Amino acid sequence: MERRKFLKGAALGAGATALATPALAQGAKQLTIVSTWPRDFPGLGISAQRLAARIAELSDGAFNVEYFAAGERVGAFDVFDEVASGNSQAYVAADYYWVGKHPGFAYFTSVPFGMTTVEWNAWIKYRGGQALWDELAGEFGLKTIPCGATGTQAGGWFNKEIESPDDFRGLKMRIPGLGGQVISKMGGSTVSLPGGQIYENLVSGAVDATEWVGPYNDYFMKFYEAAQYYYTGGMHEPGGGLGFGMNRAWYDGLSDWEKAVIEAACLEEHANSYEEAQALNGEYLQRLIDEQGVQVRNFNDDVWDGFGEASAEVFEEVRDHSALAKKIDDAFQANLREIGNMMAQFEITFVNQRNRVLGLG
Template sequence: MMERRKFLTGAALGAGATALATPALAQGGKTLTIVSTWPRDFPGLGISAQRLADRIAQLSDGHFKVEYFAAGERVGAFDSFDEVASGNSQAYIAAEYYWAGKHPAFNYFTSVPFGMSNPEWNAWIKFGGGQELWDEVSDQFGLKAFTCGATGTQAGGWFNKEIESADDLKGLKMRIPGLGGQVLSKLGASTVSLPGSQIYENLVSGSIDATEWVGPYNDYFMKFYEAAKYYYTAGMHEPGGGLSFGMNKSWYEGLSDWEKAVIEAACMEENAAAYEENIAKNGEYLAKLVDEQGVQVRAFNDDVWDSFGEAAEEVFSEVRDHSELAARVNDSFQSKLREMGSMMNQFEIGYVNQRNRVLGLS
């Protein structure tokens, strides 16, 4: 056993010594101030962000002196972008589509209508050229970002009436950000983008008629069921909600290779953990919504889905017209989606459909 330990220690030093400084060589420590778009201690998104902040400190053995601020504690949720781009804080944890007003290509680094599931999105980011395109977009604003979380396919949302056709969306006031919001707008809805902390009060007061948030696990604690009883399953707007750890690029480039590796490793770890947590808990909390709160679960019919699809094509065309970079991001995303989607349909989805049929799962 002692000989094996000596061998493994020597092999590790030999493999890594030329590439990364070890913790012992990274002297002095650095302050890392993180601002978040999520409420403190909020199940799902908020806890994921806090877990990531803690993990960076832990993996660095205290080298990074991490200061974490939830939404509203240092800056407002939607002010996080400017806070980090300016260098006032070093990093944010957010959903990139909140920054669509800065550049529409940011949408693709969270989720877009009829887009990729989380496994597909991660594959595009890590192995399909997505990270490089993300870097191009972020670089225009002095930022560098990694994926740091995922929600899985999100719910279609909470409504105070049933949605049986596209006509039912006309005049509807709904909280829904990103390109999904633009799709609803084309179908006659009036859409707004609100931070999580403001959604409940607007829904209860009647300022909005509907909202989407995440899925059963996160939504349960938001208590939307007190104002809207119709809960729609799988939505077109966020089939795979990816979350981001965005850093001030000048600060990031000043880090050692070891410091960069610590941050990236923590982000990759939390990216997997957040997704797995949602998958593990969504079924449990969907049952709670139905059994404890009397929520009525619905699914959009094919006619509504078709209307979504037609509007989405118009939205994508407008994104491509924005700029050469926006067109390249869209085209890369759509090309990889079709390539992976065909494979997923034959293998992953094909298996799940047959498994559920055999086991009698609905």
């Protein structure tokens, strides 16, 4: 393919400079990608496969790309160590799965009361977020960049209505990241299960509730067979960014052109996955209601206040973890306030008034 033309018009209007096309080296570089999602998994899994195929296509033979879904090479939650060790070259995952290694990883997926996808993109690309991600990932021998987004995620699937913060006491819920720590602060019992194991645990009663993504992704998971109450707009993942994590030594050995190919493919899929979800969520929410009788609910203000109080405790613990955790939280919160305030005055003001005038929502 014409590489100059591709790079000049690279995804997301990144303003990429046209690069000279290098002669292909003798033999392609191996790029083994491992994922946290099963093969052909609706939404997230298909997005990861699409990304792997796109890198292979755009590299025009420079990379020998092999893709392994969860369980095909290593387990879903083993991909971090697999890539950090150099056994594979890259993973596709939500980095908040790694909060047990460092709580700072949560900020590079989503955190309670955090940034929407649009706000998070601005922070990562233009306000120093990527540099902090590099600093954190570098401590583990990794280099990670955005490669997917879900938009604001649903509050979750429950087998009972949630009418007060006390309803979380004793509740067994699948919810990873700092959001899971918030539910624990509220008296719940939380676990972080790979996507392919959620349904069986919900149906068996091993968990009472689960969060996943949003209507489009959730429709195919059939959670409604065990939990009929579906809560919109969760506090835990207002953005839901995904990461393409590469072995740092391998990445450092790439040419500028090879790095540009990977970055362009990742940015393209980052946009595609977000736009796909926004295009389909409304349709699939209605299908959940009409076809499966799902009861859609919103958390009330008392529940949201309970989330807020518990979140404040969680963030204090994150900041106490290490100097780097505090540095990440300081930067994140400062940018959230600046970017979020601008969003509130312009976009949110417009959306609220548009919906009022047109009778939407």
